Amino acid sequence: MDSLLDFEECVKDSPEFRLKLELFEADVNVLETHLDKVMKLCGKMVEAGQVYNAANQLFLSGLAELSMFHQKDSVINNCLNQFNQGLQEMISFHTILFDQTQRAISQQLTNLCTQFLPQLLATRREFLRIGGDLDSAALKNSQVSRHRATDAERASHLLLATRKCYQHFALDYCLQLNTFKTQQRLDVLNSVFSFVHAQFTFFHQGFDLLRDLEPTMKTMAAQLSQLSTDCAAKRKELENTHLLVQQRDASGEPLVVPCSGSEELIQGYLFKRSRRKTKTWKRCWFSIRDNQLIYRKSHKEASVVLFEDLRLCAVKSLENIDRRFCFDLLSVQKSCALQADSEEVKQSWLEALQGSIDLAYRQPKEAPPPQGGGDSSPGPPPQRQSVLGEAFRAPGNMLCCDCGEEEPRWASINLGVTVCIQCSGIHRSLGVHLSKVRSLTLDSWEAEQLKLLCILGNNVVNRIYEARCSDEGRVKPRSDSSRSEKEAWIKEKYVEKRFVQSSSEGKAEAGRRLYRAAMAGDLVAMAAALAEGSEVNGSIGEEGGGQTPLIGAAIGGSLLACEFLLLNGAKVNHRDLRGQGALHAAATAGHTGQVCLLLKRGANQYAVDERGQDPLAIAVETANADIVTLLRMARMNEEMRDSEGVFGAIRDDETFQDIFRDFSDMASHDPERLSRRKFSREGQEEEEEDKRGRRGETVNSVKKTTQ
Known part of the structure; x- marks a missing residue:
């Protein structure tokens, strides 16, 4: 104590x-x-x-x-x-x-x-x-x-x-x-x-x-x-x-689905033209049941009978209108124009409708057998087959890039290689930042993407990614190898880049090499630079104004270089030290194809540079009629889409879609036709005012209709 x-x-x-x-x-x-x-x-x-x-x-x-x-x-x-x-x-x-x-x-x-x-x-x-x-x-x-x-x-x-x-x-x-x-x-x-x-x-x-x-x-x-x-x-x-469903239909397109029951023959999505507004088309779910054509506007609404008795109807193909894949169903009282998403789907519906009409006359009390649906003709449809044949033209593309299996049906669009179905699943597991997988028989392909697959191909890419394979003592798996062996190989090859011939140059020089290759449109050199670790969004420094390889590709004029960089993660709206992006550069250089591609990939057409000029102002200054038309039509279309949010009655302007499609196809297949056309600013401004007046009348009429 x-x-x-x-x-x-x-x-x-x-x-x-x-x-x-x-x-x-x-x-x-x-x-x-x-x-x-x-x-x-x-x-x-x-x-x-x-x-x-x-x-x-x-x-x-x-x-x-x-x-x-x-x-x-x-x-x-x-x-x-x-x-x-x-x-x-x-x-x-x-x-x-x-x-x-x-x-x-x-x-x-x-x-x-x-x-x-x-x-x-x-x-x-x-x-x-x-x-x-x-x-x-x-x-x-x-x-x-x-x-x-x-x-x-x-x-x-x-x-x-x-x-x-x-x-x-x-x-x-x-x-x-x-x-x-x-x-x-x-x-x-x-x-x-x-x-x-x-x-x-x-x-x-x-x-x-x-x-x-x-x-x-x-x-x-x-x-x-x-x-x-x-x-x-x-x-x-x-x-x-x-996996089974993905192999059967991985394109994302609304294919016709044959039904297993005896009450219903065929079902799928079709566009239906309005009887009051002939330019208005609504995508609905259609089916044939009990000798009737039935459709639903949305999953929240009940089914509506469009034609009560198909025996009183006739079906024919429509060839005299602008829209593709259209057909007409007529009865005594009315007619209805319908549109499919592809020619094969249209033919399936025509066969199913005609078969249902014929069967209703022959066996009115029996359930009709399944018709159409594309089951009678095995293998990919003709359009898909052309994509497959074009892809197989490149050397080595008829064998899987990673295991050698014959006739692969899948491809990595950003790497530019064809792969078998098992390797495609492994590629998907890597993530879309490394490999973007698409089907050669089920998916739709743009012209630029298919050209990339043909120019690069398995042989070219393997020379880059498997350059040091023998030095490492690594044996490439075969088509009968286990999935684990293939998965380990693919990860070593594309994720770790273990077999790529590394360069002794620094990152700055590697970035400049990628920039030069992009400006020159050298896809093989670009693929090699990316494989060696060059940053796809890296700028070349103050000496180059902070430009990225995508801006260099837009300046150089290579449409495929731009698409290759965008598929590999290039930022479409990155701007250099002067505030200019790839769209500014393409407009300045007068490359209409690049402008079209960048707009499709989400480029900001309102971004201004250090002088306060956006791409449209640059195109007006350089007097390039094609690019001015593209940019102005894109702006008008965006204004029309904005008005749709208010009035709910206007879709994408069809004129813009047609012009945009024409420019895109011309840039991919016939770039020589894209020539500069000089014009006066006063005349163009008058034309612009006239177009805006017509758009304003359209919007006002929609306002009155909705009110």
Whole structure:
């Protein structure tokens, strides 16, 4: 036990006593500070615990709602309910713990401080005051002359009385200090013991609760194991089904779907022309059922019978309108023009409709057999077959680039290689930033993408990505190799680029080499530079004005270089130090094909450079009629689309779509025909005003119609 103040020394009031008293008072002050800190931290801990309990309660409410959602699933519902009950009891235990902590720490220590410290402080003030009076009385007594007996006697009596009073307060003050020092040890230990006992009780209750839940948890563990097995089997089944469907139809086009039942012959999406507004076409879901042609405008609307009896109808192809793949269905009362998405889909519908009409006359009571759907002619349709034949022209493309399997049906459009179906799945797992996979028989291909596949091809790309294969001692997998072997090879080849012949030049020089190759339109050099790690969006520094390879390709005029860089992640709206992007550069150089391609890829035609000029202003300044026409028509079309959001009656302007398509086809197949045509700004501005006036009349008429 710590030493206490000695009462005998207190009466003597020696220097040793005064020194020990000061140390005692300092200990009391430090102890008071610690007690105050502990009580404040305890309060914060209890408040945080209450917030934690409130959050836990909200969490349990969410679990209860989740349990209600799965009330039809007995396994999940029972599991969630039992865990919810157990956790609810844990919250109650926590509440009790925080209440006991509050009483154990805060209340006991508060009682200690409020019971002793205020009285101790008041006694100390009196002790210091009487000590001062004693010093004054002793000083006066020492200064009285021996010849003044009366004053000397009075001073002696005052000194004696003051000393007795001082001894009384000093002894009282020492008693209180000793009592506080003794009591605080008991109260602090009792407080901490109560807190630990509350924790012991809490964890013991939790242990008992979890022990009661142990049989339930074992049952749930067995159910979870079974669910895990069932889930893995179901996931495998879904993946296999997904792969089969993907192989059959991965183009994203709305192909006709033959139905398995006897009540319905054919179904699919068609465009239906409005009878009131002949230029308005609506995409609807059509089906033939019970000798009727039925359609739905959307999944939220009910089916509508378009023709009640197909026996009273005739079907024919429409060749005298601008839109492609159209056919007409006529009856005595009405006719309806329909449009398919491709020639093969159109023919399937014509065959199915005519077959349904014929069958309705021959067997009105029997369910018609399945017709159309393209099942009678195996293999890819003619248009797809032409894509496949064009792709196989490049050297090495008739074998899979990664395993050598014959006649691959898939391709990576950004790498420029053909791959088999198993390797295509591995390519997809790499991510679209490394490989963009597309089907050669099911997907639609743009001219630029198909040309890239023919110019690069498997032999060229393999010379780049497999240059050091023999040096590494690596053996390329074959078509009969396991999937794991092919996957390891493809990752080493395209992700790690382990077999690429690395260059000793720095990144800056590699970037300049990619820029020069892009400007020259050298696709092989560009592919090699990207394989060696050149940044597709890296700028060539201040000496080149901060231009990227895409801007260089736009300046050089190579349409395929622009498409290759865009497919490999080039940012179409990146701008150099002068604020000009690829679209500015193409407009300045007068490359109409590049302008068309960049607009299709989302280039911002309103971005201005350091002179405040956008691409349209540059085209007007250079007097390039084709580019001005493209940019202005694109702006008009965008304005028409904006008006669609207000009035809901205007689609993409057909004139713009036709002009845009013509320019795109001409840039890909006949770029020599794209020549500059000089024109006067005054005449062009008058033409622009006239076009805007016609657009305004169209919008006003739509407003009146919608109102």
